[in-house]
Amino acid sequence: MKLLRDKVQQDGIVLSNQVLKVDSFLNHQMDPVLMQEIGKEFASRFAAENITKVLTIESSGIAPAIMTALEIKVPLIFARKQKSLTLRDDIFTEKVYSFTKQETNEITVSKKFMDASDHVLIIDDFLANGEAAFGLARVVEQAGASVAGIGIAIEKAFQPGGAKLKEAGYRLESLVRIAGLEDGEVQFAEADEVVTP
Numbered sequence: 001m002k003l004l005r006d007k008v009q010q011d012g013i014v015l016s017n018q019v020l021k022v023d024s025f026l027n028h029q030m031d032p033v034l035m036q037e038i039g040k041e042f043a044s045r046f047a048a049e050n051i052t053k054v055l056t057i058e059s060s061g062i063a064p065a066i067m068t069a070l071e072i073k074v075p076l077i078f079a080r081k082q083k084s085l086t087l088r089d090d091i092f093t094e095k096v097y098s099f100t101k102q103e104t105n106e107i108t109v110s111k112k113f114m115d116a117s118d119h120v121l122i123i124d125d126f127l128a129n130g131e132a133a134f135g136l137a138r139v140v141e142q143a144g145a146s147v148a149g150i151g152i153a154i155e156k157a158f159q160p161g162g163a164k165l166k167e168a169g170y171r172l173e174s175l176v177r178i179a180g181l182e183d184g185e186v187q188f189a190e191a192d193e194v195v196t197p
């Protein structure tokens with residue numbers, strides 16, 4: 001997606017070989033016009049699916065996910081993160097380990113909002129090791145619902161999440177794929193060389 005790729009190129013800050021800072025438009029200050037375009041792009045890529053819910057994880061996934069849900073005209077659910085949890089019957093819970101933050105969060109979704117009739121599109125801002133996406137997919141599967149696919153704004157293709165999700169059989173749509181962050185520069189993956197307007 002050209003708009004997002006240009007934004008990453010112009011405003012992304014390479015913090016290290018592993019981490020790209022995008023807090024001026026994606027995960028602190030947010031660009032609403034860009035978010036709207038991201039929502040349209042995901043809605044169009046998954047138009048053939050009969051999606052009933054969009055699912056993301058707080059906090060930075062919420063903006064691209066609400067715009068996607070708005071386009072598809074279905075509800076958005078965001079999984080909540082908490083450090084520890086008193087077990088309760090009315091929520092789905094899964095453990096998600098973050099390599100970036102070196103912490104495990106329990107993610108929770110109320111059973112009220114998802115059931116076996118749902119076909120769920122998972123959206124997130126970043127894909128690195130895939131832990132968050134797999135955790136969300138496990139929540140969907142706990143509910144007996146089906147995963148329509150996984151839409152990611154920025155995939156760090158040099159980390160294993162994308163390959164693992166595809167290997168597990170999920171349809172993955174990443175709007176921008178980053179091949180590397182060497183020498184303080186963003187290298188885009190080849191698939192993004194052919195850009196759509």
Ligand code: G4P
Nearest residue numbers: 019020022058059060098099100126127128129130131132
């Ligand atoms: P994974 O889910 O793919 O395994 O990724 P990982 O655990 O490594 O990432 C955990 C958090 O770090 C996620 O945010 C993810 O969005 C963020 N993240 C990963 N790589 C980068 C990066 O290169 N740049 C930036 N800016 N963020 C990155 P989170 O825990 O869900 O936090 P939140 O910001 O959504 O609240």
